[in-house]
Amino acid sequence: MIQDVVWDVSIALMGSLAAVFAGVAAGAEVPLTNYGPAIASAYRLRTWLFALAVVVLVGVNYRALGALPYIANPAEQLGLAVKRADASGQQWSWTVQPNSFVVGQTVEFYVTSKDVNHGFGLYDPHMHLVAQTQAMPGFTNVLRYTFTEAGTYQVLCLEYCGLGHHLMNTQINVAAH
Ligand SMILES: [Cu+2]
Incomplete structure (x- = not known):
């Protein structure tokens, strides 16, 4: 019960913190045309690597946390x-x-x-x-x-x-x- 409230408050705070980060990141954007071609392509690569890291982390966490709570349960897995x-x-x-x-x-x-x-x-x-x-x-x-x-x-x-x-x-x- 209290855990649900704490969870909702945490989600709200995490959401507003993420919104602040997103706002700062959007405001800080510099057009890639301001840079030379080498640095511009390095930034583009960085964007792709970041997206890849997000996909991998979300996938790994989904796989790992989806099994919570971790209860060793071989009998049920075997149908016993x-x-x-x-x-x-x-x-x-x-x-x-x-x-x-x-x-x-x-x-x-x-x-x-x-x-x-x-x-x-x-x-x-x-x-x-x-x-x-x-x-x-x-x-x-x-x-x-x-x-x-x-x-x-x-x-x-x-x-x-x-x-x-x-x-x-x-x-x-x-x-x-
Ligand atoms: Cu005793």
């Missing part, structure tokens, strides 16, 4: 369904249902908490953190992750939540195809 898993934290354990998947599967974890704030941290079989989100009471965060490797993943708690915080650990099994 995204699987839903419900994850809930409580002092001091995790419940993740279902908790076994296959390599290549994209899973959306619906993460919430039954009591206080917890940190849902997903670790791969090498104990590298690969995805994380906040587990909050009364709120559900959706965390999307595509499993790329078979093995036993772990969910640990990333936010200190009391005496048994270090005990919050559950396993997720990812099978090869």
